[in-house]
Amino acid sequence: MARILITSALPYINGIKHLGNLVGSQLPADLYARYCRARGHEVVFICATDEHGTPAELAAAKAGQPVAEYCKQMHAIQTDLAHGFRLSFDHYGRSSSARNYALTQHLAARLGQAGLIEEVSEEQVYSPTDGRFLPDRYIEGTCPNCGYERARGDQCENCTKQLDPTDLINPRSAVSGATDLEVRATRHLFLRQSTLRDTLDRWIDSQTSWPVLTTSIAKKWLHDGDGLQDRGITRDLDWGVPAQFDGAPWQGMEGKVFYVWFDAPIEYIAATAEWADANGLDDAAWQRWWRTDMGAGDVRYVQFMGKDNVPFHTLSFPATLIGSGEPWKLVDYIKSFNYLNYDGGQFSTSLGRGVFMDQALELLPADYWRWWLLSHAPENSDAEFTWENFQTSVNKDLADVLGNLVSRVTKFCRSKFGETVPEGGQTGPRELELMNVLAGHLASYETRMEAIEVRKSAQSLRAMWVAGNEYLQEAAPWSTFKTDPDQAAAQIRLALNLIRVYAIVARPFIPDTSVRIMAALASDDWSWPDDLAAALDILPAGHGFTVPDVLFAKITEDQRTEWEARFAGGTDQSGQRG
């Protein structure tokens, strides 16, 4: 039994996430957490909403709410959706928690004392009308290069030229349209992560088994151009962790807060503390997961994230922890994902293009989405969601291969023997062969799950289901029943036990369906089938069961074409979606 700490990248607070966000971090993290628990490991699975930053303030303003109120509401909505998708977080925290304020300020102070924080004077664009500094991205104007009128302060989307806000012709605020912009001097704190470059480089080099996607992004940032750059970790905003606090080793940072990418990863730790608080545990309960001097030495820490988050998790956050000089637990494995596209393009919030978490659950139960998304996870390259692919995969894998198997086994038994596991007969070479095949698939399933190879794990799982259909076809209890009912009884007894094993091993992918199968079989023994032969003998002759309702209704052509049209986008139907 191992101790495994799992975190999913924090979803940003400003709206409901789409399926691409879901499959990029939270869903595979949940798969792994559920698998580890099923194998008997001690797991803490942590996620939280990332609530600070300009977009949150703007979204709140748009909704006409105070930002704190807005975030509270959106956190509740995201919590509901997480439950809806059966994401089994031990704690779903908030980066605006008191725990995170305290820990962020603590780590900042440590970094300051270690000489790793530097004050830098900068000039930034200020909008008197909006009453705030504007990040480059929130300044629009005419591109000096191509004349595009809606170029942003950081880059022109039309000609892709990199810009400074001061390059723009007729600059205006993207927030209000105000044109009375001025450049003001402001002071900020910078994390001197460049001084840790060699340490980080060696650390990355020592991670030989990380996905290429993870290490190549880290290497790029470490070595590109002049190498790893220091990074501003404060912003001129109201909403966030105050950068000036009691015990701060600097002065004059009033009115500034820490940049979200400084405080957001720290929330992984803080949320674990929130978890302890919520469960009436003491500090030692969370410290034994995070402090190598307090018991975290044997913890395996695995992070899940989309590729856009990799730089912060491979460089800035480790720099924060290492630079503090305190014995914090560093990540052992970073599983990163590419993007999921929607039917030939990107998911688009503003265009209402694609499927969002709330909409998905209105159409179909969570297991449909979990299965498709995980079995098509964008591990090696960007992947694409199409309704046609979704329909055929779900109908074939879930309805035909698994659902129908459960149906044919339970219904056959009911009609020939009644709703009781039948007795009599014995197993023979055919059953032995089935067990050998199953053992092979189960072993590969376990290997792949432990390596967090999501798609391949799904393939192995499916192969186990297929083996059940093959066995049934060959054994043909509907034939043997006519000549040798005892043999048919033995065959169907094995088949009933088989679907019980399927429920157990499939649970990380399709938890609700697994629960339904186990309920129908009147079993609550979820122990992992380490001994397959024993596991296939758990339901004894005479054990009662019921025939479950259809596990997976098929997606019809009508449904598919309707959904295709509804989610094609073109009109802004995003509502409060971000």
Added chain:
RNA sequence: GGGCCUGUAGCUCAAUUGGUUAGAGCAGAGCGCUCAUAACGCUUUGGUUGGGGGUUCGAGUCCCUCCGGGCCUACCA
């Protein structure tokens, strides 16, 4: 512009890291079965591995080049 990833059957993806005849699922074709959600099983048709060149006894895999797709490029997160 620079960097990284990627291109394999009609579609979605594999290929033990350079090693026999490039494999699965779906779709297509044929046969079988009738317990089951018109489900299941068996057999089978599809590939000059984007093009060209090179290294090697041997290349999908390594090198060069051209073509296509994607991502990142540091103040959106």
